[in-house]
Amino acid sequence: MQNVTIHIIDREGKKHAVLAPTDMAMNLMEVVRSYELAPEGTIGICGGMAMCASCQCYVNSAHKLNAMEDDEDAMLAEAFNVKDNSRLSCQISISGVLNDLEIELAPEV
Secondary structure, X not given: OOEEEEEEEOOOOOEEEEEEEOOOOOEHHHHHHHOOOOOOOOOOOOOOOOOOOOOEEEEOOOOOOOOOOHHHHHHHHHOOOOOXXXXXXXXXXXXXXXXXXXXXXXXXX
């Protein structure tokens, strides 16, 4: 599978179905940015290093994601608007298992 469909609810509550390539080593934050689903400069401020939480999202579907690393866990411990299903989208690599994943972008702080 070369592309997966990801359902992204933007910060205004609008749902987008987007295609994400599985063969380009992208992460979910980069997909959000490439489709311009958040204003420039409001998501991925640290460049995807798990150091800012600007790309926090809520995973609304029951997909089995990669385990949370210590850096991501520490960043979410300091972030605002954190929920039980919070993840940093920069830490979620695009792969075939994400087909039909649904996420919601966390509010901008």
